[in-house]
Amino acid sequence: MIRYALGRLTSLVISLFVASLVIFAVIEVIPGDPAAFMLGVNARPDTIAALRAEMGLDQSVVTRYFDWVTGLLRGDFGQSWTYKTPVAELIADRIWVSLPLAIYALILSTLIAFPAGIYAASHRGGPGDITIMGATQLGVAVPNFWFAMILVLIFAINLRWFSAGGFPGWDNPFQAVKSLTLPAIALALPQAAILARVMRSSLLDMLGEDFIRTARAKGLTRRQALWKHAVRNALIPVLTIIGLQFSFLLAGGIIIEQVFFLPGLGRLIFQSISARDLIVVESVVMLLVFTVIVVNFAVDIAYAAVDPRLRAKA
Amino acid sequence: MSILSIRNLSLRIGQTDILHDVSLSMQHGEIVAITGESGSGKSMTALSTMGLLPGGAAPQGEIILDGIDILQTPESDLCHMRGNAMGMVFQEPMTALNPVQTIGAQVAETILIHEKTSKAEAHKRAAEMLQRVGLKVAPTRYPHELSGGQRQRVVIAMAIALRPKLLIADEPTTALDVTTQAHILDLLRDLVREFDMGLLLITHDLAVVADVADQIVVMQKGRVVETGPTQHLLTNMQHPYTKALFEASGHKVDLPMRTTMRMVSAYLLHAKHIVREYPLPRKTILGPRPVFRALDDVSFHIDHGERVGLVGESGCGKSTLTRAILGLEDVQGGDIRLDDEPVFTHKHPNLVVRRKMQVVFQDPYSSFNPRHRVERLITEPFHLLENPPTGKAREAAISKALQDVGLSFEDAHKYIHEFSGGQRQRIAIARALIIEPELIIFDEAVSALDVSVRAQVLDLIADLCRKRPLAYLFISHDLSVVRTVTDRVMVMQAGKIVEQGKTEDVFTNPQHPYTQSLIAAAPQLPELPHAVETI
Numbered sequence: 107m108i109r110y111a112l113g114r115l116t117s118l119v120i121s122l123f124v125a126s127l128v129i130f131a132v133i134e135v136i137p138g139d140p141a142a143f144m145l146g147v148n149a150r151p152d153t154i155a156a157l158r159a160e161m162g163l164d165q166s167v168v169t170r171y172f173d174w175v176t177g178l179l180r181g182d183f184g185q186s187w188t189y190k191t192p193v194a195e196l197i198a199d200r201i202w203v204s205l206p207l208a209i210y211a212l213i214l215s216t217l218i219a220f221p222a223g224i225y226a227a228s229h230r231g232g233p234g235d236i237t238i239m240g241a242t243q244l245g246v247a248v249p250n251f252w253f254a255m256i257l258v259l260i261f262a263i264n265l266r267w268f269s270a271g272g273f274p275g276w277d278n279p280f281q282a283v284k285s286l287t288l289p290a291i292a293l294a295l296p297q298a299a300i301l302a303r304v305m306r307s308s309l310l311d312m313l314g315e316d317f318i319r320t321a322r323a324k325g326l327t328r329r330q331a332l333w334k335h336a337v338r339n340a341l342i343p344v345l346t347i348i349g350l351q352f353s354f355l356l357a358g359g360i361i362i363e364q365v366f367f368l369p370g371l372g373r374l375i376f377q378s379i380s381a382r383d384l385i386v387v388e389s390v391v392m393l394l395v396f397t398v399i400v401v402n403f404a405v406d407i408a409y410a411a412v413d414p415r416l417r418a419k420a
Numbered sequence: 421m422s423i424l425s426i427r428n429l430s431l432r433i434g435q436t437d438i439l440h441d442v443s444l445s446m447q448h449g450e451i452v453a454i455t456g457e458s459g460s461g462k463s464m465t466a467l468s469t470m471g472l473l474p475g476g477a478a479p480q481g482e483i484i485l486d487g488i489d490i491l492q493t494p495e496s497d498l499c500h501m502r503g504n505a506m507g508m509v510f511q512e513p514m515t516a517l518n519p520v521q522t523i524g525a526q527v528a529e530t531i532l533i534h535e536k537t538s539k540a541e542a543h544k545r546a547a548e549m550l551q552r553v554g555l556k557v558a559p560t561r562y563p564h565e566l567s568g569g570q571r572q573r574v575v576i577a578m579a580i581a582l583r584p585k586l587l588i589a590d591e592p593t594t595a596l597d598v599t600t601q602a603h604i605l606d607l608l609r610d611l612v613r614e615f616d617m618g619l620l621l622i623t624h625d626l627a628v629v630a631d632v633a634d635q636i637v638v639m640q641k642g643r644v645v646e647t648g649p650t651q652h653l654l655t656n657m658q659h660p661y662t663k664a665l666f667e668a669s670g671h672k673v674d675l676p677m678r679t680t681m682r683m684v685s686a687y688l689l690h691a692k693h694i695v696r697e698y699p700l701p702r703k704t705i706l707g708p709r710p711v712f713r714a715l716d717d718v719s720f721h722i723d724h725g726e727r728v729g730l731v732g733e734s735g736c737g738k739s740t741l742t743r744a745i746l747g748l749e750d751v752q753g754g755d756i757r758l759d760d761e762p763v764f765t766h767k768h769p770n771l772v773v774r775r776k777m778q779v780v781f782q783d784p785y786s787s788f789n790p791r792h793r794v795e796r797l798i799t800e801p802f803h804l805l806e807n808p809p810t811g812k813a814r815e816a817a818i819s820k821a822l823q824d825v826g827l828s829f830e831d832a833h834k835y836i837h838e839f840s841g842g843q844r845q846r847i848a849i850a851r852a853l854i855i856e857p858e859l860i861i862f863d864e865a866v867s868a869l870d871v872s873v874r875a876q877v878l879d880l881i882a883d884l885c886r887k888r889p890l891a892y893l894f895i896s897h898d899l900s901v902v903r904t905v906t907d908r909v910m911v912m913q914a915g916k917i918v919e920q921g922k923t924e925d926v927f928t929n930p931q932h933p934y935t936q937s938l939i940a941a942a943p944q945l946p947e948l949p950h951a952v953e954t955i
Contacts, residue, residue, distance in 0.1 A: 316512055317516055317518045323510075324503040325503030325534055326499070327495075327496075339520055414519070415562070
């Protein structure tokens with residue numbers, strides 16, 4: 107098990123290194139000189155050159171990459187060119203919105219998907235199964251911002267239970283969670299629909315396995331066989347989807363953040379790209395990549411916890 | 421008093437009749453074997469007895485176990501009886517266990533769901549039961565760490581943990597090697613005597629039946645055609661189906677003498693010192709990768725027109741050798757040549773050689789693309805030729821190949837699902853024959869077939885040998901089949917050929933201890949006094 111974890115950890119470090127190279131290279135080739143962009147069309151060439159020097163853009167690519175990576179390792183993400191504040195501060199503000207939102211949405215999606223998927227699989231072909239599968243079909247097809255608008259219409263405008271947008275900060279945790287509730291539901295519903303379908307089909311595969319028949323021959327009821335033998339085996343594909351969904355929820359909440367006026371990472375990255383604030387873009391993207399790779403590492407470890415066959419493999 | 425009595429059991433699933441008027445009875449400490457070919461209703465009789473029929477099944481009649489009619493018992497009470505009054509062992513030990521639970525926990529579960537006892541006590545009893553079934557590994561191991569034979573012991577321990585009155589074993593040794601099969605059958609026999617339980621053994625293997633059963637029930641198409649005490653039935657079989665079944669089971673083909681070829685000095689296939697290694701996962705992160713040697717200095721040859729057998733247990737390297745001969749993979753050492761040309765050159769199979777070799781695989785169901793017609797399926801090897809026949813010549817080739825295997829040209833336009841398992845294997849042979857190869861590899865080609873169909877396919881192979889000089893390598897785990905269709909046999913163990921020689925010599929006077937143990941472990945069909953007169 108420790109060897110398995112070390113193996114996964116090695117691949118994590120390699121992935122991060124390769125990702126940093128790719129991100130740096132992509133940002134390098136994006137057209138548009140940030141210094142020229144910041145100073146506007148009428149700027150004089152020597153002013154632009156001075157700013158380039160100040161921003162370090164006149165140094166060699168290797169030096170800049172090296173400075174950037176060592177900075178990241180020290181927690182120094184550099185200075186934003188447009189906001190004139192340290193990038194680390196910018197990110198820290200935003201991540202306290204995006205991370206809780208992603209986790210909130212993931213918990214909701216799992217809480218909806220697991221019972222729905224398990225119920226549908228154990229009542230295959232029955233009215234409950236057909237209803238759940240119909241609902242998930244709808245959930246997969248309808249985009250989350252549409253859900254978001256419907257939720258705002260019903261719960262914010264008509265019922266006035268929630269505010270229609272904005273984020274009051276974490277000084278009052280109850281208000282903070284409340285303001286994230288509608289966005290989390292809007293994000294969670296399509297994900298829950300996907301997850302429920304995966305859970306159902308994975309469980310149905312397991313219920314057809316020989317060891318379920320063995321369990322029934324031992325005297326387990328249909329229900330006991332499902333819970334004691336099928337569910338844990340069905341988790342592997344479900345965990346894969348959960349890992350992918352977390353990454354999506356963290357970075358992909360941009361539209362939902364716009365709909366609900368939430369100051370999250372998605373909006374930050376969007377604004378930074380428009381302003382050619384490359385140092386912010388680089389850092390946020392690197393942070394997202396880091397999160398995705400760490401989540402995948404966690405999923406790999408979870409696989410091994412679920413399935414002893416994986417522990418043996420290095 | 422009989423422990424199990426099935427009276428007039430009939431079964432329909434949807435519109436299909438599965439069983440008609442099946443009756444049998446069994447005493448304490450008795451082994452009753454149900455035998456018959458696929459589709460005879462053996463397994464459905466077993467599942468009816470366990471009350472584990474699929475949805476939509478409508479059984480009628482009586483199944484009385486220890487005074488209780490299973491068919492009249494509600495599901496909740498059946499759950500209480502399963503594992504307690506009756507246990508079941510299945511065919512496929514590789515998939516019968518839950519991969520994410522320890523074997524000890526799975527045996528203990530049988531005890532825990534039926535008895536009010538502490539977890540520790542249940543695990544202690546589970547460990548004792550695992551020891552009783554002869555398992556020498558710790559109960560904390562997971563199924564994937566065990567071999568097929570060991571897993572089957574775990575399944576048996578699970579089924580008998582509460583000492584049920586009836587044990588049902590559905591093809592318990594079919595997926596196992598012969599030596600393992602012998603051990604498992606011994607274990608079952610001992611357990612029946614020790615626990616005084618009844619064993620309902622479902623098997624298609626008549627040699628096993630004759631070996632262990634006290635009573636035989638022969639089934640055909642959902643009906644019991646003949647039943648009786650083993651010795652009596654073997655010496656006095658009445659029903660023509662029983663006779664045909666035993667005859668097909670011990671079928672000896674009339675293999676023509678090897679036609680003396682024009683004196684060719686070189687061997688047809690010559691393999692010298694082949695070594696094939698597979699890398700294993702690293703033990704430490706940066707350490708060297710250990711290797712598994714699947715073929716270890718294997719040397720042999722096949723002459724023109726010679727029929728050679730290859731026997732050995734699973735994992736001995738038979739399949740690896742097949743792939744090496746076909747040039748599908750490179751080898752790490754040695755040299756394989758067909759007609760003095762290497763089979764593998766420049767990281768690819770050598771096409772010049774490949775068109776002289778064809779292969780027939782085990783599974784007639786999955787080795788065809790279901791969306792193509794037979795004519796396209798059997799002409800697939802044409803792509804190996806530089807100038808494949810077209811038009812009339814192509815049709816003639818298709819027609820000849822199909823007729824050679826006992827089918828007709830009309831069959832060329834059908835799809836593969838329209839054929840039975842035996843016909844599909846004929847089509848596979850037609851596909852191999854169509855480019856008139858010099859060497860055919862039969863890789864467990866008759867292992868998935870029912871005995872009567874197997875006998876026909878073996879006859880077909882002998883027949884083909886009569887029509888043209890045919891050289892083949894016949895790979896099988898079934899010693900009796902290899903004995904009847906080969907001139908020479910090679911025995912393989914752990915990647916090495918441990919013995920080779922004329923087939924009759926090896927079988928009558930094996931030299932290597934491994935060959936001796938293989939032959940001793942293979943169950944023998946008894947000599948049947950009347951077998952000669954049948955059909």
